Amino acid sequence: MPTHSTSILIVGGGFSGTLTAIHLLHATAGQSLSITLVNPASALGRGLAYRSNDDNQILNVPAGNMSAFAETPSHFVEFCQGIDPSINPGSFVSRRLYGRYLEQCLHTAVSAHPERFHAVEGEVDEVHALPAKDGFTVNLASGHCFIAAHVVLAMGHQLPRFPLALDEKTRAFVIDAWDFDSMNRLAPDASVLIIGTGHTAVDALFHLTQQAQPRMITMLSRHGLLPQPHRLNPNPPPVGQYPEYLGEAPLRMRTLLRRLRQEVARHADSGGDWRDVLNQLRPHTPRLWQALSLVERRRFLRHAVAFWDVHRHRLAPQAADRLNALLQTQKVQVLPARLLAMHVCAAGELSIELRPRGQQAAQTLAVTAIVNCTGPSMAIGPRSQRLFQQLVADQLLTPSPCGLGLQINDRYQLIGAQGHAVKGLWYVGPMLKARHWEAIAVPELRVHAQQLAQELAKQLAACSALPAQPESV
Numbered sequence: 001m002p003t004h005s006t007s008i009l010i011v012g013g014g015f016s017g018t019l020t021a022i023h024l025l026h027a028t029a030g031q032s033l034s035i036t037l038v039n040p041a042s043a044l045g046r047g048l049a050y051r052s053n054d055d056n057q058i059l060n061v062p063a064g065n066m067s068a069f070a071e072t073p074s075h076f077v078e079f080c081q082g083i084d085p086s087i088n089p090g091s092f093v094s095r096r097l098y099g100r101y102l103e104q105c106l107h108t109a110v111s112a113h114p115e116r117f118h119a120v121e122g123e124v125d126e127v128h129a130l131p132a133k134d135g136f137t138v139n140l141a142s143g144h145c146f147i148a149a150h151v152v153l154a155m156g157h158q159l160p161r162f163p164l165a166l167d168e169k170t171r172a173f174v175i176d177a178w179d180f181d182s183m184n185r186l187a188p189d190a191s192v193l194i195i196g197t198g199h200t201a202v203d204a205l206f207h208l209t210q211q212a213q214p215r216m217i218t219m220l221s222r223h224g225l226l227p228q229p230h231r232l233n234p235n236p237p238p239v240g241q242y243p244e245y246l247g248e249a250p251l252r253m254r255t256l257l258r259r260l261r262q263e264v265a266r267h268a269d270s271g272g273d274w275r276d277v278l279n280q281l282r283p284h285t286p287r288l289w290q291a292l293s294l295v296e297r298r299r300f301l302r303h304a305v306a307f308w309d310v311h312r313h314r315l316a317p318q319a320a321d322r323l324n325a326l327l328q329t330q331k332v333q334v335l336p337a338r339l340l341a342m343h344v345c346a347a348g349e350l351s352i353e354l355r356p357r358g359q360q361a362a363q364t365l366a367v368t369a370i371v372n373c374t375g376p377s378m379a380i381g382p383r384s385q386r387l388f389q390q391l392v393a394d395q396l397l398t399p400s401p402c403g404l405g406l407q408i409n410d411r412y413q414l415i416g417a418q419g420h421a422v423k424g425l426w427y428v429g430p431m432l433k434a435r436h437w438e439a440i441a442v443p444e445l446r447v448h449a450q451q452l453a454q455e456l457a458k459q460l461a462a463c464s465a466l467p468a469q470p471e472s473v
């Protein structure tokens with residue numbers, strides 16, 4: 001099979017890979033470097049979040065905070081106003097429109113450097129370090145092979161894991177999150193269990209309730225908590241000082257949450273809204289996360305993350321209205337419960353055994369299908385995508401101890417099994433959560449993509465001065 005060579009190969013052309021390519025094109029202007037972006041779909045920038053053609057799926061961040069470029073906050077709003085002048089910074093527009101915007105941003109950047117950018121439709125299966133540690137071989141599923149001096153992993157989210165073991169019979173009843181085609185094939189009266197009550201679950205619910213005939217839908221999660229709504233016309237969060245009420249390290253999760261609740265109460269007493277407190281905290285969350293010990297981080301993930309997520313990751317006001325209207329139809333119920341077991345009944349239905357929260361006795365529920373919306377899996381292990389497993393086996397990748405993705409240093413370089421940064425191997429995307437916690441949405445990811453590109457460009461410029469040995473972390 002043919003082998004090609006490229007200076008930088010980016011694996012994944014969603015938001016993170018596309019933004020990294022744009023910034024790299026700018027940061028390396030004037031250099032004869034080639035940038036190759038490999039993505040399974042030909043449309044770039046869309047990824048999992050922005051590929052839908054359904055205008056009912058709207059962004060959960062107001063347009064004024066969705067610019068691809070942090071230093072030009074009005075960039076996305078201006079793009080929208082070119083289509084509809086009534087759109088303003090507080091508007092919540094469709095994810096489809098955002099995908100179109102990202103495509104245009106890439107197109108503009110590539111037009112200035114067409115000879116240096118190559119998009120390849122395909123899937124990367126393996127990335128191996130060359131024996132002299134001065135580059136990588138990148139194997140695509142198609143059989144094509146690239147030699148690249150630098151590889152940026154930007155593969156986005158992994159699919160949610162199913163909370164129970166599935167056999168061949170039960171697996172046939174389970175639909176993956178965002179598999180809207182399979183949801184479309186369900187019979188109009190099929191009763192559905194959605195596992196999860198977060199944003200992914202709300203996406204599935206909206207899709208499953210599009211047709212005229214209402215069906216019974218149960219949304220199940222351990223706490224049964226739904227995302228809170230944004231306010232109408234919210235302003236982008238102001239960047240302020242580190243909130244003094246939180247105190248300094250060493251920090252304990254219980255103390256932090258108590259202080260946060262007290263601040264919310266104090267703010268409410270003076271006529272404020274709890275969202276302002278969270279918005280002010282947002283730019284400082286990485287500092288807080290990094291100050292926590294591993295034990296405290298695990299404590300947060302075990303006890304508090306469900307509450308944090310529904311307040312931090314909010315729904316657009318019109319999505320919240322739609323959700324409330326559906327809940328009032330009596331056709332949609334939210335069940336706080338734990339899934340215990342399931343088996344196929346004779347009637348071609350699934351019988352689900354569950355234990356409602358706070359109750360001893362188990363209940364059963366009969367459904368025709370399950371949609372697995374437990375949230376994207378961040379864990380890297382035997383069930384991760386093949387490329388992650390191979391990188392672990394080659395000792396080029398170390399999973400994070402909290403199960404939130406992979407370990408990188410402060411320059412976005414992967415940490416290998418020996419505890420050193422792997423020269424030339426970079427990461428950007430939602431698994432930055434392991435290091436920064438607040439890292440999965442556009443307002444943070446756009447900054448990470450830019451910083452990675454600048455770091456990589458700096459290394460390329462100083463290439464000859466790079467040490468031959470692996471760098472210390």
Ligand SMILES: Cc1cc2nc3c(=O)[nH]c(=O)nc-3n(C[C@H](O)[C@H](O)[C@H](O)COP(=O)(O)OP(=O)(O)OC[C@H]3O[C@@H](n4cnc5c(N)ncnc54)[C@H](O)[C@@H]3O)c2cc1C
Binds near residue numbers: 041123
């Ligand atoms: C449904 C949804 C809605 C969201 N809405 C918002 C929002 O409104 N506002 C906000 O700020 N954030 C939102 N987010 C957060 C979102 O994580 C980021 O905005 C961003 O899309 C993440 O980009 P990414 O490039 O890291 O991942 P993705 O956009 O998922 O892109 C990863 C790409 O890599 C490709 N890929 C994977 N493996 C390989 C491989 N082996 N070889 C080649 N290519 C590969 C995938 O096919 C995909 O195209 C949303 C997320 C989701 C999932």
